Amino acid sequence: MSDLQRRMGGTVGTFVALATILGSGMMILPGTSYHELGRSAWIPWAVAAVSVVPLLYCYAWLGRHHPSASGVAHYSGITFGPAVGRTAGMLAALALVAGIPATAITGGRYVAEFSGVASLNWVFPVAVLVGATVVACLGANVSGRLQVGLIVALFALVLCTAVFALKANGVTAPATTLPRFGTLGAVLTAVYVAFTGWETVAFTFEEHKRPDLIPRIFAASYVIVVALYALLLLSLFAVVDPAEKALESAPLLILAQHALGDLGRPIMLLLAVACITANVCASVFALSRLVFGMARSGYLPAPLSRVREHDRNPVTAVLAVGAALTAIVVLSTSGLVGFQVLFVVSGGIYFVLYGVGAAAFAKLASGELARWVSVACAVTVLAVTLLAGPPMWLCWALFALLCLVFLRLRRRPAAPVTSPAGR
Template identity: 30%
Template sequence: MLFLFILGDVLGAGIYALVGEVAGEVGGAIWVPLVVALALAMLTAASYAELVTKYPRAGGAAVFAQRAYGRPVLSFLVGWCMLAAGVTSAAGLALAFAGDYLAVFLDVPAVPAALVFLLLVALLNARGIQESVRANVVMTVVEVGGLLLVIGLGVLVLGRGDGDLGRTVEFPPGVSAGSAVLGAALLAYYSFVGFETSANVAEEVRDVRRTYPTALFGALLTAGAVYVLVGLTASIVLAPEELAGSSGPLLAVVQASGAGVPDQLFSAVALVAVANGALLTMIMSSRLVFGLAEQGLLPAPFGRVLPRRRTPWVAIVVTTAVAMGLTLTGDLATLATTVVLLLLLVFLSTNVAVIVLRRDEVGHAHFRAPLVLPVLAVGSCLLLLAQQEAGTWLRAGVLLAVGLLLYGLARVAGRRTTDDAVARRP
């Protein structure tokens, strides 16, 4: 069950939307940055495996940061980066939803359609977690089925002697292979994020020392295998410039395969996959805002809930409004790299925490990664952070500044409450 939970978080929306963007960076060798991104993700996953089995508590990276550094503001910033990444990811997925996949059914402007989509996600989120989780189970099955269909079509195309297998090792002319792969890996990394949320269910896992690492690494390797096969299929069936020119690249692959799969059918599958990713991230983001408000780390109004359904309506409204605003600030690739930047800051904190906490002994056995892995993971995070453009840093910096402002307001309000309570004592 834990394997499926992690696999469902990792697989899906990113690959449906970003294959074309990756092809635009690396040409036909789409599978290469996917393998590189998987290897980089596995390094950080090793740090999560050690810390989750060592401290099996909900809270994930923010808890690890508090244990390692003992500074509440740093712990808050790690949690805020997770929150900001979720909201930004939902904004990017909304734009993906409103692209070529939706155009099969409706010819509407992308940005207004993305805003309406986010509103519908918010309404489902406000209905309650039970309804949202039920919808997620169905949508996960559909999105995995769509990826397997694409792989099957690739086998069909090769079997009848069509396609171009040579494209899978071609890089863009005039660009070094190394820089092309690194730039594309930054985008491909977005397709592997999601595994970090599994740290929040550590307390509900039986025999966490044995189960968690197996499920984590198994899910990432499975997702990586599926992604590589999808990347190979896309490159074999279509030229990279055709993939790069589409906001629905896998639909273009299905169409070019000549297998007779109806456009409406596959577009519906892709829309379900993208909607599922957006729903999961908005559920996580709104509940994280609510939790931070409950702990006094965000202003108290963020913790208000609907009387009957007990859903955090203020948190849902605010996170939805921020996601809507972010859809106006960039395209899918830009928002995806912003998500990666924010999560790289979280991963950097976690990888350093593994090293800092090595001397902290606990009274139970746990997974222990070789020291070289978190060291390499720190280096990988710094490498990918160095590839980010100034505009991406600016967008992430604004989000972090807003978080610090809200944190400061919550601390001031908390001190005033304490002072008032002291003043009222007889």
């Protein structure tokens, strides 16, 4: 059995987590929520930030005690059996195969709009996926260092924009008016996408030198992500009218133009490139590890579990992932695959995987704290599933259907073999 080399430290692991979590959600969701709810937009963000904590605790605990490239597929497999593990792994792969191209295409749209070059709608996502595949082939050290640089640049740009916006206009107090329940539920469901990604980080746990640092990595990345989203919302409250239509398509561009004037456009172009590139690089790296882990477990073709001898890097899985994602981007930018469909599929499945991971934690962990965390996770998963409506219900139905299919395949008896002499 092939194992990956443990070479990722705590600092790089934290930046990899940040790169995985921060993506197209940061580029769009602060603006759309502000456009819908005005200065009450902080409420769904606060609810999402608080309610996701128990789920993150589950994944941090699982990563520390059961580090594996298969992530949720491994946790659910050792807890509920191979059929559930295989289903979780397949759905995780499907979520990433849909979500990574959607993120890359979002970046292409931003870059094309900022630069005025329409062809960048497809050239940028293809280029960033090819680049991410090359980086993943070079190994965890190169990928990690690149993501550290991109995330540091991203934070510097966001901080610069926010400081200028708040210094020029002052802090506008958030509203305390509670939005209508239906509107709040719809925005909350969308905002949860901005807090997905930690379950994807789990696919890199096998390469951590010290799994005992994983809870600290989760805690540090969570605090930084929440602070970043809060800073963006406060900046929007201060300088942008919630009625502006552009908030639905390019909210950070509007913010930068209000805060920095003529410098806003090129700075926001750099921010978009840094954010999307970091997220795609981290996600391609994570997906290649999932594909490797699934192949090692016998759920995908065995050649995908091959590793390069000198650095234990699963290059075959990396190349397969890069080729598949690039093909999906080409199909989507050609109009053959709906762009919105990619986001719907990815967001719904991500939350299903949170629930599956929480259920595995409830079975594997013991003690009073574990019981309270499990109850909190159950309440969160049930509430979000009910609020999200049919798209989320369909994702849970798909999970149940695949479990049944894989369970029947495992129980199907092998056909009897008749020896030639017995004919």
